[in-house]
Amino acid sequence: xxxxxxxxxxxxxxxxxxxxxxxxxxxxxxxxxxxxxxxxxxxxxxxxxxxxxxxxxxxxxxxxxxxxxxxxxxxxxxxxxxxxxxxxxxxxxxxxxxxxxxxxxxxxxxxxxxxxxxxxxxxxxxxxxxxxxxxxxxxxxxxxxxxxxxxxxxxxxxxxxxxxxxxxxxxxxxxxxxxxxxxxxxxxxxxxxxxxxxxxxxxxxxxxxxxxxxxxxxxxxxxxxxxxxxxxxxxxxxxxxxxxxxxxxxxxxxxxxxxxxxxxxxxxxxxxxxxxxxxxxxxxxxxxxxxxxxxxxxxxxxxxxxxxxxxxxxxxxxxxxxxxxxxxxxxxxxxxxxxxxxxxxxxxxxxxxxxxxxxxxxxxxxxxxxxxxxxxxxxxxxxxxxxxxx
Numbered sequence: 001x002x003x004x005x006x007x008x009x010x011x012x013x014x015x016x017x018x019x020x021x022x023x024x025x026x027x028x029x030x031x032x033x034x035x036x037x038x039x040x041x042x043x044x045x046x047x048x049x050x051x052x053x054x055x056x057x058x059x060x061x062x063x064x065x066x067x068x069x070x071x072x073x074x075x076x077x078x079x080x081x082x083x084x085x086x087x088x089x090x091x092x093x094x095x096x097x098x099x100x101x102x103x104x105x106x107x108x109x110x111x112x113x114x115x116x117x118x119x120x121x122x123x124x125x126x127x128x129x130x131x132x133x134x135x136x137x138x139x140x141x142x143x144x145x146x147x148x149x150x151x152x153x154x155x156x157x158x159x160x161x162x163x164x165x166x167x168x169x170x171x172x173x174x175x176x177x178x179x180x181x182x183x184x185x186x187x188x189x190x191x192x193x194x195x196x197x198x199x200x201x202x203x204x205x206x207x208x209x210x211x212x213x214x215x216x217x218x219x220x221x222x223x224x225x226x227x228x229x230x231x232x233x234x235x236x237x238x239x240x241x242x243x244x245x246x247x248x249x250x251x252x253x254x255x256x257x258x259x260x261x262x263x264x265x266x267x268x269x270x271x272x273x274x275x276x277x278x279x280x281x282x283x284x285x286x287x288x289x290x291x292x293x294x295x296x297x298x299x300x301x302x303x304x305x306x307x308x309x310x311x312x313x314x315x316x317x318x319x320x321x322x323x324x325x326x327x328x329x330x331x332x333x334x335x336x337x338x339x340x341x342x343x344x345x346x347x348x349x350x351x352x353x354x355x356x357x358x359x360x361x362x363x364x365x366x367x368x369x370x371x372x373x374x375x376x377x378x379x380x381x382x383x384x385x386x387x388x389x390x
Contacts, residue, residue: 026052043344044324044338046317047310053078054099059306060322061275062107062373064307067323070269073260074322075276075304076100089278090247097246097277098208098219101191105221108272109241110222111188112349119215130166139163149314185211186222189270191242192235193228194259196249202229229255240267242275253281257300276304306348316342318379328357 047053057076065072066372072219078096106113133141142155144167159167169176194231204226212218226327227235229245229252243263248256263271281301282293307322316330316339325344332340342347342361 007272032070037098039321039324041346042324043327044319044321045327046319046339048097051099053308054096054309055103056321057100058103058107060307061273062159062306063132064322065273068273068305071264071267071271071274073274073281073304074278074307076306076308077278077306078228078310079278080310080312082312088247089280090196092277093247097193097244100277101193101224101244102220104192104242104275109189109191109221109223111246112186112223116215116221118279119174120173121233122171122176126169126174130163130170133160133163133166137195139164171211171214175213177213184222186241188223188241189241191224192227192240192242193224193244193247194239194245194248194256196229196231198228198231198254201226229259237263241270242270243271245274245276245279247278247280248276250279253296253300256281257296275307279304309348313354313358315358318349319346320335320348328354330358330361 021316047056055306057078064074068074078093078100078312081087081089081092088385106116134144137160139157139159144159144163193201193203193204208220208222208224208226209218210222210224225235229248232367242279243260245256245260259276263274279301304319305322309326310321311318316328318326318328320326325346327341327345328343328349329339330342331338343357344366356365
């Protein structure tokens with residue numbers, strides 16, 4: 001618990017300095033592996049915040065990738081809506097997705113972490129050097145950033161090339177931008193996110209800003225590229241190492257399956273992991289109840305390993321971090337953290353099971369695991385109590 005808190009504080013400190021999310025060093029990643037390897041069969045703790053959820057989800061996926069080897073498939077489910085359908089699943093989970101993708105890229109895409117570290121170091125050094133040069137040349141911050149209208153009639157000092165260079169570097173958050181270069185900002189391995197449609201992919205290209213001049217304006221690192229489910233696919237996937245399907249719907253199931261198989265066939269062992277985030281691939285209105293829907297589930301959905309799960313409830317939450325157990329928590333004002341654990345399981349409980357767990361814990365129904373005999377009478381009593389609550 002204390003070590004996990006330390007990891008979160010480490011990440012959080014870096015979240016405030018630039019792109020949202022930052023990978024620990026290789027040594028710390030190895031420590032994380034040792035930490036999680038001892039978590040098999042243990043309950044899952046609740047996250048402290050959305051940032052904490054994203055970081056934990058990334059660490060769970062990274063550990064699963066180590067266990068599964070190349071071309072692993074997993075899923076991440078994040079739902080804090082408590083049934084509120086004001087926003088779509090995609091919109092309500094966008095911020096989590098940005099932070100999760102960032103954290104996982106720093107964990108698993110070589111060179112991305114080092115690039116951001118170098119930018120942060122360059123920013124610190126540039127600020128220190130600029131202060132020293134300003135002292136030597138007798139410059140003030142008004143000379144650098146003052147408004148010409150506010151200094152009308154005052155002779156403006158000419159800035160040296162070095163001062164201008166340092167000023168530009170600081171304004172770009174430590175990122176060195178060559179205006180004459182045609183080279184892309186990032187040329188290494190990539191992470192690709194498939195959105196449900198081209199409209200949402202286009203919005204992400206505009207708003208997520210992976211290639212921003214200043215990394216502090218970006219919500220994901222420059223290794224991230226965006227694609228859509230369906231339409232003409234012209235993108236080069238030869239450098240993809242991480243593939244995300246973000247909120248894929250049942251209507252895109254055929255494309256998702258084809259894109260997944262194409263990536264695995266073309267990339268082979270270079271494809272480290274495929275992650276389905278909040279998949280909505282089963283819709284009885286689209287896939288139906290028959291053989292087609294069942295085969296889709298067996299081929300594409302059932303094999304996905306749940307590496308992270310968080311669903312808030314009206315009275316608590318259900319969570320799971322690979323490789324720990326699915327754990328049901330209930331709000332409790334008498335507990336230090338405001339919640340107490342009421343059940344841990346090795347599988348994902350269904351919605352009725354979750355409600356039954358709550359009822360058993362709070363005396364609204366008889367837990368069959370704890371009852372001693374009188375099974376039929378207890379069942380009749382539970383049925384009667386349930387009918388009275390309708």
